[in-house]
Amino acid sequence: MIPSPDDAHDLTRAVLRPARGYHAFEACVEQLATTIRLGVYPRGTTLPPERELATRLNVSRSTLREAMAALRQAGLVETRRGRGGGTVVTLKPRTPSARAASRLTAAQRQDWLDALEFRRIVEPGAAELAAGQRLGDTGRAQLEAAHADVVAARKPAQHRQADSRFHLTVATLTGSPRVIEAVTSVQATLHEMLLAIPVLEANIGHSDRQHAALVRAILAGDQERAGRVMTEHCDDTAALLRGLVG
């Protein structure tokens, strides 16, 4: 039985997506800026050499350099020449402020809510997978270090970055490229949201307890519990944000 074209129509509407959302240049700026803002490269660290970054991003060095120039002009990085030189991150982690929350397009809001739903699927899955992995010493150490950073963070801005890094670390432990990409994308959007919507101290404490429980579950290799804890964590954050986004 061949479906009529009309049956297919809804599907295709949904399935066909932009083959290429933007120019290479913009894509680079976007990704690098996100990487920096998420704290993957914290303040003071040096980015990899241009040639390596270009290779990694699958982009010509010229294009990458244009992106770098944009970052430099935006004040995220500074560049020094010569051996031992390079591009260092100068961006101070932004402190959440509610100013931006007002000018929210409907599309933006929709995307944010979608990110929350997708997150609830992907991050628990990542946690479960990570718990199922047989982690080496380095893996366990990475996880504990990332968690320690979150606990140690005093200022909200630092806490936010450490939190991102923690979630990305969990994803990294799965060793699955697709999972990592999904979590990265979700965290980027989440980061945007949390910058626009300041979160209360009490919520941070709650969140930290969940992180701790998550670390225990993953280190213990308890997949089911890891997934459950992460699901709760996502649900709690989501409930909070949904309330504030509308």
Place this chain on the structure above:
Amino acid sequence: MIPSPDDAHDLTRAVLRPARGYHAFEACVEQLATTIRLGVYPRGTTLPPERELATRLNVSRSTLREAMAALRQAGLVETRRGRGGGTVVTLKPRTPSARAASRLTAAQRQDWLDALEFRRIVEPGAAELAAGQRLGDTGRAQLEAAHADVVAARKPAQHRQADSRFHLTVATLTGSPRVIEAVTSVQATLHEMLLAIPVLEANIGHSDRQHAALVRAILAGDQERAGRVMTEHCDDTAALLRGLVG
């Protein structure tokens, strides 16, 4: 506490991904070919006009036309001019054959296994979300139609396409762009695998029973059961494929 650059290194290795994997032209060919092979546009249906497709894929018409030319040359479509003309799908669904399975690169195998892991996260999540949706009559009808197509399909090739469409339909019902994209991507890879690795009739029967249970769970709004059934479904397929892929 600022992490040392070395701490960050593993994370960045994982997080930085190609900003743009290929040229716009290739991306279009890739996506259109996949869409057609998955049966989103079954044999005999007419694709949307070039101008609309170009807009949808966010690509200039010239570029889209080059992609179309490639598809035409590859024998997937035929084109007629004039009002009421257009580009129609001529590709017969391919019958699975094991010929291709031999020349498998390590990277390819790795990607396939990764897709299976990612699928086990995303598709159950999609099923659960879909079950939680308050479906309208159209939604319910779509799901039942897609399922009926799977059951009615006689030849393996047709069954394969109907199966893809079924899973994509479930994803579509969630209404979440990110979920849809994730499932599409996963199904594309799965399709590749299943073309290279013929599956036995007995497995098809088993799979069909799971589909039926899934439809019941979603229509009943039973999220937990929908998720569980889909998880089993993915696990069973994965076990089979993992055995054959190595």
Place this chain on the structure above:
DNA sequence: CGAAATTGGTATGAACTCCGACCATTGACA
């Protein structure tokens, strides 16, 4: 029948991107 609408086909120049080679600066190290 004939005009209009819809669809694919063609052309051109500008902008973007890529690649490769080479230059300039600076710190590391023999």
Place this chain on the structure above:
DNA sequence: TGTCAATGGTCGGAGTTCATACCAATTTCG
């Protein structure tokens, strides 16, 4: 101290992609 290596900076030509306008074929419908 001088050489080397690593790094950012610059340049030019080739290939892609884009936007726009216009042409050609064919069906629909007044």
